Amino acid sequence: MTPPAPHTPSDPLLRVEGLQVWYGHAHILTGVDLTVGRGEVVALIGRNGAGKTTTLKAIMGLAESRRGNVTFDGRPIGTLPPHAIARLGLGYVPEDRRIFADLTVDENLEVGRQPPRPGAPHWTPDRLFALFPNLAAMRGRRGTRMSGGEQQMLTLARTLMGNPTLLLLDEPSEGLAPIIVRQMADAVRRLKAEGLSVLVSEQNTSFAAAVADRASVLEKGQVRWSGRMADLMADEAVRRTYLAV
Amino acid sequence: MSFLLVQALSGLATAATLFLVSSGLTIVFGVTRIVNFAHGSLCMIGAYLGWSLIERFGGSVGGFWGSVALASLGAGALGAAMEVGLLRRLYRSPELFQLLGTFGVVLVAQDAVAWVWGPEDLMGRRAPGLKGSVDILGQPFPLYDLVLIGLGPLVLGLLWLLFTRTRWGVLVRAATQDRDMASALGVDPARLFTGVLFLGSALAGLGGALQVPREAVNLHMDMAMIVEAFVVVVVGGMGSLTGAFLAALLIGQLQAFGILVFPQITLVLVFLFMAVVLVLRPHGLMGRAEDAPPAAAAAAPVLRLGNRGGWIALALLALLATAPLLVGDYAVIVLTEMVILALFAASLHVLIGLGGLVSFGHAAYFGLGAYGAALLVRHLGAPMPLALAAAPLVAGLGALIAGWFCVRRSGLYFAMLTLAFAQITWSVAFQWSGFTGGDNGLLGIWPSAWASGKAVYYWLTLALCAGALALLRRAAFAPFGYALRAGRDSALRAESVGIDVRRHQWCAFALAGSAAGLAGGLYAFAKGSVFPTLMAVSVSVDALVMILLGGVQTVSGPLAGAALFHLLESQVMRATDLWRLLLGLTIVALVLLFPRGIVGVLSNRRERS
Known part of the structure; x- marks a missing residue:
């Protein structure tokens, strides 16, 4: 069996073509193209302000005005509202975490709960507490009384309760202590092992290198480079052009 | 002593109805961030529906309480319809448009209710089985009022269970805090909000229908109720159920004893109380600081009138x-x-x-x-x-x-x-x-x-x-x-x-x-x-409508709006009795069609061409 060509999965789970987004008069994304294959972890890399967060939001239907084709599992989702997109099996983990602060850990998980989905791992609170043991000790605690790392775990766990087939993970390492970052990377690898596909946006190339199979490099609202993560790490010229600060 | 006790009890009975109506208002506000002016109208409609049903079926105990429940459900259904037809389109509008849009519904409801039930006050039947009074330290106290006093905490308890012990309640609380995040997790906010409007309006209708045996149903109930419920919600803290309960208790007592001490200024007393609370505790008794920035009526500039404009x-x-x-x-x-x-x-x-x-x-x-x-x-x-x-x-x-x-x-x-x-x-x-x-x-x-x-x-x-x-x-x-x-x-x-x-x-x-x-x-x-x-x-609202008609962004807008409004008013009022109905529908249509006002639309067109 020959592996599929590294930067074009033949039957991608997620395909984004010519995605454009405006905020008011500001043209944030001028045409983003990318794909995520089944079982693949793809890193969306770029400098601050390149459009990583906007890309994920637009895929999720959370951008104010968007244009372009987005297909998920063969279905066009470019015009669907967020909740419909989520119910198809896309899980979104925002960078600013957005825990429901008045709700307990258990209640936060309940909000994310969706029926089991064929072809996707089925999550229950107990399974998630096994994955994130820290959370198990604070099931009745409110979101306001949690540390940043705990909130990040809860955000991811809450999204997993929807039994997604594809995770959109926005800057999971941002603002976290190195030990928590390592835990997050472990978690992402374990999710991949469970069969999940992941599109993870990162400024932190070492985190991306630890989890991703492929990378798409974003600059000024467009993907300028895409290929294997290992190739990106080997190619200093590309990294200097698009990523050096 | 016993007289004061009975007075306090009657204050509690008032507080119970006040709480029912206010709880609905505060729930709807908490979730939608819209102050629904029409909430008082839904309460009034609940009362009128209740009156009609009780006249027909209220002879027996089951018939009476069934009628009350049915009236409440009727008001709930109207509220849900209002969410689908109007509020849903206003969630991202400036608050001026939200307040005006729901006030348009108030005007429509006033004429519609008067048209269906007529202008006279309607005295309802008393509740079967609860017509008498009990003796409290030698003073008679109506049995029905005692039931109402018990109903307040009961409803508070049920609502608490609903919001903490059911999935629906948890989803509503989540959407209250972060609508976008909840929808990104697969929660359909539209359906949730329709449900919330149903619940809130049903509570308003319940409060209205329960008043039928106590006092005459009349056409002023809508404004009277909404104004009092506003005070309760603001004093309690917008969006807080326990706050509303506490505030309803306080205001019920204030009214019961205020009427003994200052019979001339009972109305003033309630509002003074609210003003004092707001100055001392800006977010109400149980409210929390809002982090959402106040939506400006219009961020677009007020442009300087050019030379031509001056001429x-x-x-x-x-x-x-x-x-x-x-x-x-x-x-x-x-x-x-x-x-x-x-x-x-x-x-x-x-x-x-x-x-x-x-x-x-x-x-x-x-x-x-x-x-x-x-x-x-x-x-x-x-x-x-x-x-x-x-x-x-x-x-x-x-x-x-x-x-x-x-x-x-x-x-x-x-x-x-x-x-x-x-x-x-x-x-x-x-x-x-x-x-x-x-x-x-x-x-x-x-x-x-x-x-x-x-x-x-x-x-x-x-x-x-x-x-x-x-x-x-x-x-x-x-x-x-x-x-x-x-x-x-x-x-x-x-x-x-x-x-x-x-x-x-x-x-x-x-x-x-x-x-x-x-x-x-x-x-x-x-x-x-x-x-x-x-x-x-209504005069304050007239002025707002004039500005809405003319557009908020220009200095000349209000002048054009006032002229148009007065012309319409003086002509239409001569032609029909249903002035408020027409005005209300006009407001609703304006809010939905021209969120920037008429002059705003014109200048928009000029900019584009």
Whole structure:
């Protein structure tokens, strides 16, 4: 069996073509193209302000005005509202975490709960507490009384309760202590092992290198480079052009 | 002692109904961030539906309570329909449009209910099995009221269970905090909100239907209920159920004992209480600070009138001045009122357009001006020029006092505080009949002999209003106006460059109040009389509609809006009894179709071409 060509999965789970987004008069994304294959972890890399967060939001239907084709599992989702997109099996983990602060850990998980989905791992609170043991000790605690790392775990766990087939993970390492970052990377690898596909946006190339199979490099609202993560790490010229600060 | 106990118990019974209605309002606000003016109308509809059902089926215990439940469900269904048809389109609109849109529904409901059930008060049947009274320390106390007292905590408990122990409740609380995040997790916010409107409206309907055995069902219930429920919700903290319960208890007692101590100012007492609570605890008893920035009425700039615009204004003034030579007396009267209303609308625009402060009680200053002038004439025999000079001063002073409280808060709380002060002035005019004439108003306030001709009075009005308008315009484009707009667009940034935003807003409040007062004084002499209705909520809303018609972004908008509004009002009112129904539908349509107003739409088109 020959592996599929590294930067074009033949039957991608997620395909984004010519995605454009405006905020008011500001043209944030001028045409983003990318794909995520089944079982693949793809890193969306770029400098601050390149459009990583906007890309994920637009895929999720959370951008104010968007244009372009987005297909998920063969279905066009470019015009669907967020909740419909989520119910198809896309899980979104925002960078600013957005825990429901008045709700307990258990209640936060309940909000994310969706029926089991064929072809996707089925999550229950107990399974998630096994994955994130820290959370198990604070099931009745409110979101306001949690540390940043705990909130990040809860955000991811809450999204997993929807039994997604594809995770959109926005800057999971941002603002976290190195030990928590390592835990997050472990978690992402374990999710991949469970069969999940992941599109993870990162400024932190070492985190991306630890989890991703492929990378798409974003600059000024467009993907300028895409290929294997290992190739990106080997190619200093590309990294200097698009990523050096 | 026993008398005081019974008084306290009857306060508790009042509190129970108040809580039912307010809990619905606060739940709806918590989730949708919309203050639903029509909540009082849903309560009234619940009462009328309840009356009809109880007349028919209320003979037996089961029939009575079944009727109450059915009426409540009916109100709930109407509320859900309102969410789908109107509110859903307004979630991202400025709060001015949300308040106006729901007020449009109030107007429609008033005429619709009057049309179905007629204008008379309807006395309902008493609850079977609960007609008697019990003896409490030798004093009789109605059995039905005892049941109501128990119902309040019961409903609070059930709501608490609903919101903490069911998936639906958890989803509602999540969507309350972060609608977008909840929807990204697969929660359909639209369906959830329809459900919330159903619940909130059903509670309003329940509160209304339960009143049937206690007091006559009437057409004033909607405003009475919404105003009291507002106070409860604001005092308790917007969105807080326990806060609403606590506030309902306090206000129930305040009313029960206030009527013993100050029978003349019971209405004022409630609003004073609210003003004091808001100053001491800005977010209410149990409320929390809102981190959402207040939605400005219009972020778009108020543009300077070009040279051409200046000439157009002068030409228009000249044309208006020649009008009495060309048209008859009736038209001159209509024109006089139009010019007065233009000043009234423009004065409100100072607050909304420049300051981003949506006042829901601007009629207070219009009324203060009118009453100030009329009282001088009535009690001191002052001549017209003196009375007219006093009108803006009286109103300005009132605005200075009210403004000190109001500008401490922004957004919805500002709107509610201005409404509270308008209700205070209204209730003084209404209740202090020895001084103000009460409901009968003051009659025979005619202009001096030299100005008694319709044309002369029109010219006088035109001159004074044009002068005042020029002054307001000058202020808008003076550093004062720019500072005000800076505060509107970003209070924080304005403060950091050294602008005292609150002081500017306070000055604007006083300026707007005086201008409205002048308009009110002129109106008193134009009509020859003043009535408490001049200060009613509906007059404040009329002014808002004029601004909405004309567009918030331009200085000339309110003038055009006032002219159009008065023309429509005077023509339609002559043709039909259903003026409020039509006005309400117009408001709803305007809010849905032209969120920027008519002049806004025109200038938008100009920009584009």
